[in-house]
Amino acid sequence: MSHYLQAMWAIVARELAKFMRQTGRLVSALVRPLLWLAVFAAGFRNVFGMAIAEPYDTYISYDVYIAPGLIGMVLLFNGMQSSLAMVYDREMGLMRLLLTAPLPRPWILLSKLVATAVLSLVQAAAFVAIAWLLGTELPIWGTQTPHVLLAAVAGALMLGSLGLLLSVHIKQLENFAGTMNFVIFPMYFMSTALYPLWKLEESGADWVYQIARFNPFTHAVEWLRFALYGQDPGLSPYIVLATLALCFGLASWGYDPQRGFGQLAKRGGGGNGGPPGAGG
Template sequence: MQDAALKTPAVAAPRSEARHGVLHFLQALRAISLRELLKFSQQYGRLVSALVRPLLWLAVFAAGFRNVFGIAIVEPYDTYIPYEVYIVPGLIGMVLLFNGMQSSLALVYDREMGLMRLLLTAPLPRPWILFCKLFATALLSVLQALAFVAVALLIGTELPVFTWHAFPALLAIVAGAFMLGALGLLLSVHIKQLENFAGTMNFVIFPMYFISTALYPLWKLQEAGADWVYQLARLNPFTHAIEWIRFAIHGKDPGIAPWVVLGCAVAFFVLACWGYDPQRGFGQLAKRGGGGPP
């Protein structure tokens, strides 16, 4: 009995430490997420700008192009649809893409001002700190995307969102937000100064968006003879994120799109964690003041 009594505290101690460690991890996730949400709630123009861009496409360009782009009866549609219905998934992707890229700009700013350096020196694994930042970015992206969908419904866009299809579509939006947020995290490794973000816009955001199925279907590109654009659009992970959302909204099988999106999300995040390691990363952040000791 005495031996059992002596062994009990030794067994309970690791369990208590493990429980405390899990709580510490969750506290970090909660603190970083709440910080980003609070900062976002004080930036009213950020939400407005995030909604104006896709709503401009929806209200103006879709009306002008309604008779220019004839959307044939192809998957995932069962009948002819107006152009504004087709581009809504692409505009949701636009919200996710721009917020994910804007997060990389915020990370560069935090790194220059020292906030990111302080976070990276916290007594937590570096990948977990970066995951917390990624989680906060994805959360903001999803909230902005849902706000856009609500406004799109208010202006009369017909979307089957009040069915069970909404749940797979929400899952697709969340996965797309994580993938694009992880891409923004990876880009922040290489962007040394805020002035370089304009190059990111020109060489990453715009090509990724326009060489995709966000604004026109792949068969239109192939029909027009733009084979190289067609092939690039097929390889673009943003295309698969859009197609997953589009097929999920209409309750159809998205094929390999979920696997491409999830695989790219994991790959981007792993590469970002590698890049934020000051001992071996791509950017060697420690040499330019972007990372603290491991």
Template sequence: MTHALQALRAIVLREVMKFMRQTSRLASAVVRPLLWLAVFAAGFRNVFGVAINEPYDTYIPYDVYIAPGLVGMVLLFNGMQSSLAMVYDREMGLMRLLLTAPLPRWWILFAKLSATALLSLLQAAAFVAVAALLGTTLPLWGPQTPMVLLAAVSAALMLGALGLLLSVHIKQLENFAGTMNFVIFPMYFMSTALYPLWKLEESGAEWVWWIARFNPFTHAVEWMRFALYDKDPGVAPYVVLGTLAVCFAAAAWGYDPQRGFGALTKRGPGGPP
């Protein structure tokens, strides 16, 4: 156990120190959702009226509605970016060395996932702080705070596990951008990050409504949104935690020595198929 905890600490500290040297990464993580908050929310403030509907007890400004979705955007982009880091480490040979450590492979992957989630939460906290300075405040403090933290941590872990799973199948850095376009944008736009489900159904966009209902990202955003107002999130926690378990188990299976990336580590990145 001591060895396992030392490995967890070393991997998390490595990722945090690497992140601290990449100040542009933090800036981009905060600026992207802030642009949405300052421009998109301002432009559509009078177009999208958010009626009194769960979890809200009164009418709210549109920027307050999309703020949890923008937090989800930060978690989503960092979770996907972690898969890019995994692919890069694999091409440089660092992952091959890391996965030969005398520890269960799933524990090494869990340590990478924990580092990803920690960085995601730090970036999300930075965004929330700057958004508050701009006048968009969220009810973070109170009896609901533990549930808000649980929802945010679970969402960060789920999206990090999804990025971990994608890193199994992305073989080269050149393939990363195309793959991400088929993951990030559909997950974000076909969710409740920008508009509630009832508006999708009311507008007649049935197929988008159905996709949004079963989109795990929708449930991550809704869990955070309901937790902020201390309301029952319904099935959202089960969907998020279930997706986390499935994605992490599939990633661990993909990194198994007998298949997936595990086979690649045995023959080397330039070896024969």
């Protein structure tokens, strides 16, 4: 177990060190949600009145409502970006070597997933701090703090595992943009990140309402939102954890040595069983 934990720490530390060298990565991760908070939320503050409904016990402004959804946006985009890095590393980077290491492949993938979640949480914490400076305060500190942390960690792991699963099916970097457009935007906009479910139902957008109800991202955001106010999130934690387990299980299956990208070693062998380049 100590060997396994050492390997996990090495992967997490490498990702953190790489992140610290890429200062533009943090800035780019924060620009998108901060623009939504400073521009979109400000422009619609008086248009979208939020009625008193769970988990709120009083009237709230629109920027306070969408703040948990914007935290989810940070987690979502970093989870998807990790799948891009995974595709690159798998083809020509460190993961190409790690996948042949004498460690169980699910453990290597779990280590990569933990590293992704850590980076997601760092970026989410930076967003919360800047949002507070802009005047959007969230009730993070208090007796509900452990629940908030649990919801954030579970959401980061779920979205990271989804990105890991997508990396199984993305064969080339050129296919990444199209895949992301069919995942990120539908998952984000067809959720409760920007508007509550009851508004969707009330407006008559029944098909969007039904999709949002079963969208795992909706439940990640709702778990975080309810945790912030010390309320019971209902079935959301179970759905988030079940999605996490399903995506990670399928990703581990896809990276199995006998399937999918388990054939990387054979591909790297030059096609005739010899070392790279032996085919010539």
